Amino acid sequence: MAQDMAVNEGVTTDTPTGEMPGAADAAHEHVTTETGVPQEAHSGGFPPFNAQTFSSQVIWLVLVFGVLYLLMSRLALPRIARVIEERRKRISSDLEQAGSAKAQTDAAIAAYEKAFAEARAKAHAIAQETRDRLTAETDKQRHESEASLAGKIAAAEASIAATKTAALANVRLVAVDVAGAIVTRLLGEDADKAATENAVDAALKRS
Amino acid sequence: MAAEAEHAGSFPVDPLHQFMIHKIVPLQIGGYDASFTNSSLWMVVTACVVTAFTVLAMGRKAMVPGRFQAAAEMFYEFIYNMVRDNAGHEAIRFFPFVFTLFMFIFCTNVIGLFPYAFTATSHIIVTFALAITVFLGVTLTGIYLHGFKFFRLFVPSGVPVVLLPLVVAIEVISYISRPISHSVRLFANMLAGHITLEVFAGFVLTFGAMGTVGYVGAVLPMAMIVALTGLELLVAALQAYVFAILTCMYLHDAMHPGH
Numbered sequence: 001m002a003q004d005m006a007v008n009e010g011v012t013t014d015t016p017t018g019e020m021p022g023a024a025d026a027a028h029e030h031v032t033t034e035t036g037v038p039q040e041a042h043s044g045g046f047p048p049f050n051a052q053t054f055s056s057q058v059i060w061l062v063l064v065f066g067v068l069y070l071l072m073s074r075l076a077l078p079r080i081a082r083v084i085e086e087r088r089k090r091i092s093s094d095l096e097q098a099g100s101a102k103a104q105t106d107a108a109i110a111a112y113e114k115a116f117a118e119a120r121a122k123a124h125a126i127a128q129e130t131r132d133r134l135t136a137e138t139d140k141q142r143h144e145s146e147a148s149l150a151g152k153i154a155a156a157e158a159s160i161a162a163t164k165t166a167a168l169a170n171v172r173l174v175a176v177d178v179a180g181a182i183v184t185r186l187l188g189e190d191a192d193k194a195a196t197e198n199a200v201d202a203a204l205k206r207s
Numbered sequence: 208m209a210a211e212a213e214h215a216g217s218f219p220v221d222p223l224h225q226f227m228i229h230k231i232v233p234l235q236i237g238g239y240d241a242s243f244t245n246s247s248l249w250m251v252v253t254a255c256v257v258t259a260f261t262v263l264a265m266g267r268k269a270m271v272p273g274r275f276q277a278a279a280e281m282f283y284e285f286i287y288n289m290v291r292d293n294a295g296h297e298a299i300r301f302f303p304f305v306f307t308l309f310m311f312i313f314c315t316n317v318i319g320l321f322p323y324a325f326t327a328t329s330h331i332i333v334t335f336a337l338a339i340t341v342f343l344g345v346t347l348t349g350i351y352l353h354g355f356k357f358f359r360l361f362v363p364s365g366v367p368v369v370l371l372p373l374v375v376a377i378e379v380i381s382y383i384s385r386p387i388s389h390s391v392r393l394f395a396n397m398l399a400g401h402i403t404l405e406v407f408a409g410f411v412l413t414f415g416a417m418g419t420v421g422y423v424g425a426v427l428p429m430a431m432i433v434a435l436t437g438l439e440l441l442v443a444a445l446q447a448y449v450f451a452i453l454t455c456m457y458l459h460d461a462m463h464p465g466h
Contacts, residue, residue, distance in 0.1 A: 047226035047330075048398065053246075054332045055239040057228070060247035061327070061336050068254040068311060073303035076261035080283045083268050083276075090270060 175200045219416070220409035222402045226329055246333075249325040253314045261310070282310065286451065293455035297462050304344075305458075308337065309451040316397060316443030320436065328446075329397040331390060338390035341454045349461035360464040389453055396446045400439045407431045 047053075176197050183191035232243035261282075264275035272280055286306045290298055312328055319326025327333050349357040361378040362371070407428045414425035 047223060047228060048394065049331065050228070052240065053228040053244070053330075056230075056234075056242045056244055057246055057327075057330060057332050058336050059236070059239070059241045060243070060250055061333050064247070064250040064254045065307065065311060065337075068257060069304065069307045071254075071258050072261065072307045072310070076258065076265070077283065077303050077306060079265045079268065080261065080280060083265060083272075084280060084283070087270055 172200060172204060175204070219412035220405055222405035222409065225325070225401055225405060226398070228325075228330075245325045246327050246330065249318060250315065250327045252324075253311060253318055253327070256318065257307075257310045257314050282306075289452060290455055290458075293452060294458040295462050298455070298458045301348075301458055305451055305454055308341075308454060309447050312337070312393065312450050313444060313447035316447055317440065319397065319401070320439055320443060326397050326401060328393055329401055331394045334390035334394040335386065337450070338386040341389065341457060342386040345454075345457040345461045348458070349464055352461065353464055357461070357464045360460055385457065389450065393446050393450050396442055400435070400442055404432060404435055404439065407435065 176193075179196045179200055180191045180193065183196065228244045228246050230242040230244050231248060234241040234243060260275070261279050264279035267273070267276065269276060283306070286309055287299075287302055290302045290305050294301070315326060315328045318324050319329065346357075349360070353359075361375050361382065363374060363378070366374050410428035411425045411432070414421040414428065417424070
């Protein structure tokens, strides 16, 4: 602000950028204050208290501030408000969408888990049923084969017993014949058949 | 200059010269001086900067804001929240006014920090005009909204009857002195800051005139200017904030006088 300083005689006049015309017409007097900082008494005194400038300042302030107020309230602020409001709406709708997507996901997960549990239970039931059926069949087959085996054993035992009885009966007849023949050879006469049989029976009983 | 600056009592810079108002286009309206001055010029510059900032920054109206748009929205929401929190929801219709007030003072203060610029808010008449507008606006709003009940503002509840005349007198005086404190605070801050800067700049010139030793000595006031410029930037923003928030508090009184 030093370029257009207006000073009276005895004070520096060769300022760095020279003087501005018009500023120099004010009469200045040097006044040194108690703080040692010199001040100049301008024509209107302390510039902010120069009442001559008040009317133009107030008129231009009212004009500029009024226009600025109109520009702000009619043009600038509604635009900013709209953008902020749109963004807020967008964010809340996005959040809403995200929320509903999450709910959908949760529902899908729940449905999947339910289906999974159902399938598991079903598989379990099928496995159990199959196992039961197979066990029953095996048991039945075992019983059947056991029964047929028992029948066969009984038949075999019966035939063994019959064979044994027959064999034992043959032994007696052979013994009687052999004994008769031996007696005939030794005595030269026919042996008493009945006595031979008795003897053989007695011998058989002893053995 | 070098020789003259060393004369006792002379100072290379006039700290008050920056507050001088000179006419650019002389005008007279109805007998009043309405000249377009340097003060008017810088007020117009301020208005243009504010308008450009708030309108052009929102030009693209992007969903994801760029730097300027984010800054404009930041100012918007800052003032919006200030009005809502300090003056209440009902006062939100005054938001455009408070926003204009804040932006005007803030930009005038900050632009005034640039060399060769003029600080319109360093003149008491400007700050007083703004403060008296707020004062009258708040008072009329209060009377319009609450009628005679608005004057309960001056009668605090729970005060003994004996003390009541005294308290009411104090309340009335403090209410009437509001525009004075409101305007002087801003004016004095801007004035003092600019004078301080100018005085230190003067020291730099004084030292500089002393030759080599002076150049070394001039470093100190120069560093002070740098530091003070930062401080003045803070003061410029802070005083605009203080002016706006006091306006909000006065509005709150007009909205809710019977507290």
